[in-house]
Amino acid sequence: MIGSATPAEAAAAEVSAPRARGPWTGRAAMLATYAVAAIVLFGAAPAMLTDFRLRMLAQFLCVAMVAVGIGLAWGSGGMLTLGQGLFFGLGAYIMAMHLQLSSAGPSGRPAFMVTGSDLPWWWELFRSPATALLGIVAVPGLLALLLGLSVFRRRVKGAYFAILSQASAAAFALLLISQQNTIGGSNGLSSFRQFFGFALNDPVNRRMLYFIAAGVLIAMVAVVHQLRRSRYGELLTAVRDGEERARFLGYDTAMVKVVAYVVAAVFAAIGGALFVPIVGIISPQNVGVVPSIGFLVGVAVGGRATLFGPVLGSLAVSYAGSTLSEQIESGWVYVQGFLFILVVAFLPGGLGSIAAVVRSRRRRPAADELPRGVPEPDAPDPEPTPADVRSGGA
Amino acid sequence: MTALRRPVTVTFALAALLAASACGAKVDENGDSTADVESCIDTSGDSVKIGLLNSMSGTMSISEQTVRRSLELAAAEINADGGVLGKRLELVTEDGASEPTVFAEKATKLLQSDCVAAVFGGWTSSSRKAMLPVFEDNDGLLFYPVQYEGLEASENIFYTGATTNQQIIPALDYLRTELGAQSLYLVGSDYVFPRTANAIITAYAEEYDIEIVGEDYEPLGSVEGIPTIVNRVQSSGADAVFNTLNGDSNVSFFSQYSNVGLTAETMPVLSVSIAEEEVPGIGVERLVGQYTAWNYYQTVQSPENEAFVAAFQEAYGSDAVTSDPMEAAYTSLYLWRNMVEAAGSFEVDDVQEAAGGISFAAPEGPVTVNGDNHHIAKTALIGRVNPEGLIDTVWSSAGPIEPDPCLEGYAWAASLERDETYC
Numbered sequence: 001m002i003g004s005a006t007p008a009e010a011a012a013a014e015v016s017a018p019r020a021r022g023p024w025t026g027r028a029a030m031l032a033t034y035a036v037a038a039i040v041l042f043g044a045a046p047a048m049l050t051d052f053r054l055r056m057l058a059q060f061l062c063v064a065m066v067a068v069g070i071g072l073a074w075g076s077g078g079m080l081t082l083g084q085g086l087f088f089g090l091g092a093y094i095m096a097m098h099l100q101l102s103s104a105g106p107s108g109r110p111a112f113m114v115t116g117s118d119l120p121w122w123w124e125l126f127r128s129p130a131t132a133l134l135g136i137v138a139v140p141g142l143l144a145l146l147l148g149l150s151v152f153r154r155r156v157k158g159a160y161f162a163i164l165s166q167a168s169a170a171a172f173a174l175l176l177i178s179q180q181n182t183i184g185g186s187n188g189l190s191s192f193r194q195f196f197g198f199a200l201n202d203p204v205n206r207r208m209l210y211f212i213a214a215g216v217l218i219a220m221v222a223v224v225h226q227l228r229r230s231r232y233g234e235l236l237t238a239v240r241d242g243e244e245r246a247r248f249l250g251y252d253t254a255m256v257k258v259v260a261y262v263v264a265a266v267f268a269a270i271g272g273a274l275f276v277p278i279v280g281i282i283s284p285q286n287v288g289v290v291p292s293i294g295f296l297v298g299v300a301v302g303g304r305a306t307l308f309g310p311v312l313g314s315l316a317v318s319y320a321g322s323t324l325s326e327q328i329e330s331g332w333v334y335v336q337g338f339l340f341i342l343v344v345a346f347l348p349g350g351l352g353s354i355a356a357v358v359r360s361r362r363r364r365p366a367a368d369e370l371p372r373g374v375p376e377p378d379a380p381d382p383e384p385t386p387a388d389v390r391s392g393g394a
Numbered sequence: 395m396t397a398l399r400r401p402v403t404v405t406f407a408l409a410a411l412l413a414a415s416a417c418g419a420k421v422d423e424n425g426d427s428t429a430d431v432e433s434c435i436d437t438s439g440d441s442v443k444i445g446l447l448n449s450m451s452g453t454m455s456i457s458e459q460t461v462r463r464s465l466e467l468a469a470a471e472i473n474a475d476g477g478v479l480g481k482r483l484e485l486v487t488e489d490g491a492s493e494p495t496v497f498a499e500k501a502t503k504l505l506q507s508d509c510v511a512a513v514f515g516g517w518t519s520s521s522r523k524a525m526l527p528v529f530e531d532n533d534g535l536l537f538y539p540v541q542y543e544g545l546e547a548s549e550n551i552f553y554t555g556a557t558t559n560q561q562i563i564p565a566l567d568y569l570r571t572e573l574g575a576q577s578l579y580l581v582g583s584d585y586v587f588p589r590t591a592n593a594i595i596t597a598y599a600e601e602y603d604i605e606i607v608g609e610d611y612e613p614l615g616s617v618e619g620i621p622t623i624v625n626r627v628q629s630s631g632a633d634a635v636f637n638t639l640n641g642d643s644n645v646s647f648f649s650q651y652s653n654v655g656l657t658a659e660t661m662p663v664l665s666v667s668i669a670e671e672e673v674p675g676i677g678v679e680r681l682v683g684q685y686t687a688w689n690y691y692q693t694v695q696s697p698e699n700e701a702f703v704a705a706f707q708e709a710y711g712s713d714a715v716t717s718d719p720m721e722a723a724y725t726s727l728y729l730w731r732n733m734v735e736a737a738g739s740f741e742v743d744d745v746q747e748a749a750g751g752i753s754f755a756a757p758e759g760p761v762t763v764n765g766d767n768h769h770i771a772k773t774a775l776i777g778r779v780n781p782e783g784l785i786d787t788v789w790s791s792a793g794p795i796e797p798d799p800c801l802e803g804y805a806w807a808a809s810l811e812r813d814e815t816y817c
Binding site: 050051052053055056059174177178180181184185186187188190191192200201279280281282283285286322325326329330333 | 450451455487488489491492493494495498499502503506507518519520523524526527528530531584585586589613614815
């Protein structure tokens with residue numbers, strides 16, 4: 001699924017690099033998209049949504065942060081990161097430990113520790129706000145660096161890498177469940193009263209959290225944008241499409257992949273860290289295999305190789321999941337699975353590539369007759385406006 | 395490039411400005427904040443909304459669906475009986491999806507968007523822990539129907555299942571006085587309920603000179619360690635086993651238990667998480683004669699229970715069984731009705747104030763709400779699994795036991811750690 005370039009994928013890859021032609025149209029459209037995103041997130045949404053819906057949106061934005069990272073690692077770098085729950089969880093648990101310590105009563109003990117036993121030493125590391133914030137970035141970043149180096153240096157890739165990353169998330173969840181006395185076990189950590197001194201039950205502060213999440217998400221998209229258009233971004237895509245050739249040309253392809261993997265991990269960790277004060281609980285159920293796949297679904301649906309596809313796809317899937325489950329209880333699980341299969345089977349570039357696919361069908365009705373897996377000899381020219389921008393209103 | 399960077403910079407400046415201007419109350423020295431919430435319960439029409447929040451998907455759905463059914467049954471009965479304060483109950487149902495974060499999300503939605511008068515549901519301790527801050531911050535009411543590890547007493551939660559002194563301690567009394575157990579082996583799933591229960595059991599054992607010959611935990615949902623545990627149980631020669639395993643682990647435990655030749659006669663097992671619902675899944679033949687500790691069994695002899703079981707089987711089929719959490723959920727809705735009618739109001743503050751002393755002739759027997767800790771006084775029942783897969787009562791406490799979630803009335807429990815927020 002990852003290596004085969006279907007006509008749809010080829011078209012999607014083509015539109016993801018709009019710089020080649022009509023640079024000004026592309027740039028203007030890009031600017032317009034940022035402006036629309038800022039207006040929607042900072043103006044329209046807080047003005048129109050109730051406190052509850054805004055809280056939900058803030059939660060979705062945190063999940064979308066993970067999606068932005070996956071978009072870079074999987075979409076641009078071809079690494080199917082099926083275990084982002086690991087990094088999401090690390091960021092979340094570090095934030096949760098800090099919030100729990102700062103919310104604890106006079107005894108200074110976290111609320112879950114009712115059965116005796118002393119506070120493990122590593123809790124103390126995150127008591128100060130500075131070390132907690134540093135830890136949220138540094139711990140998952142370093143772990144991703146070590147994992148990435150050991151995996152990519154050994155040239156583990158494709159399905160093997162995917163299984164490995166998924167196993168790491170599963171192992172992490174099991175580890176957390178077994179640590180009842182040190183990290184809350186299957187109950188996880190909850191009952192946070194304050195966020196760096198701000199009361200969490202105050203609606204005004206909850207809005208502040210939303211604005212922070214929105215700002216961070218836009219920053220992440222901007223970072224990925226810059227990475228994609230830099231020389232590094234081209235190299236990453238080159239490694240995705242022909243790792244052997246890139247290595248043959250003298251590039252350290254493992255390092256190229258490690259960088260994207262670390263960025264994705266740090267984004268997931270920051271998403272996790274903001275998720276905690278917004279939702280009010282983190283438990284092993286949020287970091288295991290199922291949520292890790294959940295992070296991926298939005299990226300696949302939105303279009304992994306596009307800049308805005310992962311964000312929009314993730315937001316759309318989260319929103320649909322939340323509202324649909326209010327209408328039909330327990331029905332959403334089936335819809336989500338079906339949607340994922342549908343997109344992977346018929347629209348590998350995601351919904352972000354739908355325009356390009358439709359166009360290529362119209363121009364070359366014979367495209368269907370081409371054998372699958374063989375790139376079209378002359379891929380159709382996409383319109384100058386990138387498809388990912390057009391999906392901005394979704 | 396500069397053209398691109400500028401709007402991005404502007405966006406960040408805007409974000410920083412908004413975030414800074416959006417700062418609200420700081421936490422004062424006591425850890426309390428000054429934020430207020432206003433209830434939005436709508437009582438203007440001829441109906442009033444209540445929320446049912448149970449897992450209809452995920453691993454807990456098999457248990458929580460039965461709770462949902464008994465809540466729906468109670469609501470239908472109350473509506474047929476003229477509603478609450480003359481208003482029909484309108485059910486807003488949500489799926490907790492066996493995930494604590496979803497419970498927190500849906501609880502917020504029920505309180506803020508649907509403005510329900512009360513919410514009924516939750517099963518796992520993690521789901522309750524996730525919902526607790528939501529109900530406290532939004533000043534809502536949650537009725538939680540499952541026995542749990544105690545050491546908690548939120549003003550915004552009514553606990554209609556047993557706390558430890560209504561289940562664990564009577565079970566220990568039974569093992570000590572009726573079965574004459576001098577040594578116990580503790581087997582449990584690795585999460586907060588078994589850990590807390592076993593801490594209580596250990597303190598009790600010290601007081602009464604009972605030897606704890608072993609204590610083993612199996613991760614939730616896992617079965618790999620069970621054969622080893624059963625071998626250790628067998629070689630320990632304990633007088634009885636206190637079992638706090640939950641879910642699938644029980645299937646493996648009891649199948650191994652009978653495979654190595656242990657029976658209820660050679661080494662009885664007292665379980666606190668196996669009810670009528672679970673018996674067929676584990677296998678009746680493996681459980682016959684083993685003990686359970688609850689506050690309700692389908693076989694309870696009373697007119698109230700006969701009516702409850704008959705109504706439940708009429709609605710959901712003649713082979714449907716009723717169990718303790720289902721009965722506690724059914725009872726919780728009636729208790730809320732009685733509280734509202736006593737208060738003459740749906741407002742949370744009024745209901746909380748009227749709650750103390752409210753009683754109901756429940757299928758399990760008479761129950762009364764304790765106004766201080768929001769738990770209910772209920773009778774402890776020790777049961778034995780019979781060949782039909784139902785559970786017969788073999789011992790019951792002298793009457794309803796007053797709830798003591800913090801175990802303040804037991805001198806031997808003084809050494810246990812407590813959460814100072816509630817205890």
